[in-house]
Amino acid sequence: MNNLWIVTFQSVTYAQKAQRALREQYIDSGLRRTPMGLSSRGCSYCLQLREKHIVDAVMLLQEKGMLSGKVFAQRKDGRWEERTL
Amino acid sequence: MxxxxxxxxxxWKPACVYRAVSKAMLTCANPGRGGYDAAARSAEVVYRCRERVATMFDCEPEQVVFTANCTHGLNIAIRSMVKPGSRVVVSGFEHNAVMRPLYALGAKVTVVGRKLFDWDAMLTEFTRAIKQGADGAVFTHVSNVFGYILPVEEMAAICKEYGVPFIIDAAQSAGTIPLSLKKLGAGFIAMPGHKGLLGPQGTGILLCADTPQPLLYGGTGTDSVSRDMPLALPERLEAGTVNVPGIAGLGAAVAYLAKESxxxxxxxxxxxxxxxxxxxxxxxxxxxxxxxxxxxxxxxxxxxxxxxxxxxxxxxxxxxxxxxxxxxxxxxxxxxxxxxxxxxxxxxxxxxxxxxxxxxxxxxxxx
CATH class of the missing domain: 3.90.1150.10 (Aspartate Aminotransferase, domain 1)
Structure with a gap:
């Protein structure tokens, strides 16, 4: 099973807004730069989440209309793989 | 003195403003650029201010754009709404921060409501001018010379009724008279951070309900491969490094005002x-x-x-x-x-x- 997941956003502001929304539901996440190559638009920000939170987090962000980017899971070899939930 | x-x-500013400015200067790097602690701290300071401003003016945090001053915000708003030859209605109490951009753009300006403290005359003339056909309206909330509070809620309602986009100049009211971006339905509301909001000089805010045209082009820390500015606010209007110490101070000031009411x-x-x-x-x-x-x-x-x-x-x-x-x-x-x-x-x-x-x-x- 993968351990770390990330959800990408179009800007740091939207990532911060999403992080606040998740925090209100007691879902911890870390704001970080998106690994290079995952965004076709160049630099961006993402929220890093634990696997146990990813489904709830994506559902919540979808409900609130805050999911504008993509979801990636980290493989054992360290590479990121896009996922659809 | x-x-x-x-x-x-x-x-005069609350003591928390000086402390916030000083702390930001000592601890904050460039927000929205790096992934290290000092950059993340800086981004947090900026976003916290956006949240506080959004709460005070009843809008979403991403609708809060930081500018250098109110004039800067008005220039963005006016250039987004007005095209050369646009018919624009203004009150008789506008500042040069409104009039000069309008003249520079070649707008056809109609001035209404020149009688001081007379809401009836203002609303009658404003309604007439809007009905006659206008592409936009710009009006101050409070005259910077006479302290005349204009009937902005009624003027906003008239604009909405006739589908005319409008901008409010809140230079003299922000922080001293409650304002709601949602309720007023303005395309843009511009304000300084350093007057009634009690923040440091060099800070301003543009509240955006409409999609603006950037005045400055440059780095935003995101969407880097695009030749154009990002579509998403607030980054669309915040090219280059924002005034983090100023914004930190402004955030502290807005929190102070929220407590004071x-x-x-x-x-x-x-x-x-x-x-x-x-x-x-x-x-x-x-x-x-x-x-x-x-x-x-x-x-x-x-x-x-x-x-x-x-x-x-x-x-x-x-x-x-x-x-x-x-x-x-x-x-x-x-x-x-x-x-x-x-x-x-x-x-x-x-x-x-x-x-x-x-x-x-x-x-x-x-x-």
């Missing part, structure tokens, strides 16, 4: 302006007073207004004389030739300031 020039900038601050300031106006009238001056007046009072000193203000300055009383960068407002009031002496109270205002002003004026008369 007795400081009565809060219409230009508030000099904007209504309470407004009541105190307006009461001071009323008492000050009465005192000046008792002293024999012509004072521009009326219903719907905020914390600013203008009067005619009966002599050269700049000389009069200089006389007060020599006694440690800071006021502003002249045309206040608002020749249109002075033209409306018939004071374009003379100018006025303007007194504007701030969050630290008190009755001792009015007593000191009275003594200062008597001192000038003795000279």
């Amino acid at each position: 007795i400081y009565l020039d809060n219409g230009a900038t508030s000099l 904007v209504d309470a601050v407004a009541r105190r300031e307006h009461a001071l302006a009323k008492v000050c106006g009465e005192m000046l009238e008792d002293m024999g001056f012509f004072v521009f007073r009326g219903a719907h007046q905020a914390s600013t009072v203008s009067f005619l000193p009966g002599e050269n207004c700049e000389e009069f203000a200089l006389g007060l300055a020599r006694q440690g009383i800071a006021v502003r004389a002249g045309l206040h960068c608002a020749p249109l407002a002075h033209e409306s009031a018939g004071t374009l030739e003379t100018g006025t002496v303007r007194l504007s109270f701030g969050a630290d205002g008190n009755f001792r300031q009015i007593e000191a002003l009275g003594r200062g004026i008597l001192g000038i008369k003795r000279e």
Whole structure:
């Protein structure tokens, strides 16, 4: 099973807004730069989440209309793989 | 010093503002750029300020764009709404921060409501002008010269009824009169951070409900491969490094005001302006007073207004004389030739300031 997941956003502001929304539901996440190559638009920000939170987090962000980017899971070899939930 | 020039900038700031500025300078790197702690801390400081401003003005955090000052925000808003030849309705009390961008763009400007403190005349003329056909409207919330509070809610309702986009200049009201972006339905509301909001100079805010056109192009830390600015706000309008120490101070100031309550601050300031106006009238001056007046009072000193203000300055009383960068407002009031002496109270205002002003004026008369 993968351990770390990330959800990408179009800007740091939207990532911060999403992080606040998740925090209100007691879902911890870390704001970080998106690994290079995952965004076709160049630099961006993402929220890093634990696997146990990813489904709830994506559902919540979808409900609130805050999911504008993509979801990636980290493989054992360290590479990121896009996922659809 | 007795400081009565809060219409230009508030000099007194809550202690938390200085602390926040200092802390940001010591600990904050570039927000929205790096992934290390100092950059993340900086991004957090900026976003926290956006949240506080959004709560105060009833909008979403991403609709809060940081600008260098109110003029900067107005330029963005006006250039987004107005095209060369656009028919734009303005009040008779607009600042050059509104008029000069309109003239520069070649807008066809219709001026309405030139009678001071007269809401009926303003609304009648405004409605007529909007009905006749307008591509947009720009109006100040409070006249920076006379403290005249315009009926912005009614003007906003008229614009909405006729589908005319509009911009509000909240330079003199932000922080002292409650405002809601959602309820007013404005395309844009521009304001300074350093006047009624009690933040540092070099800060301003543009609240955006409509999609704006950038005035500055450059790095935003995201969407880097695009040749254009990102579509998403606030980054679309925030090219380059933002004023993090200023924004940190502004965030602290907005938190302070939220605790104090904007209504309470407004009541105190307006009461001071009323008492000050009465005192000046008792002293024999012509004072521009009326219903719907905020914390600013203008009067005619009966002599050269700049000389009069200089006389007060020599006694440690800071006021502003002249045309206040608002020749249109002075033209409306018939004071374009003379100018006025303007007194504007701030969050630290008190009755001792009015007593000191009275003594200062008597001192000038003795000279």
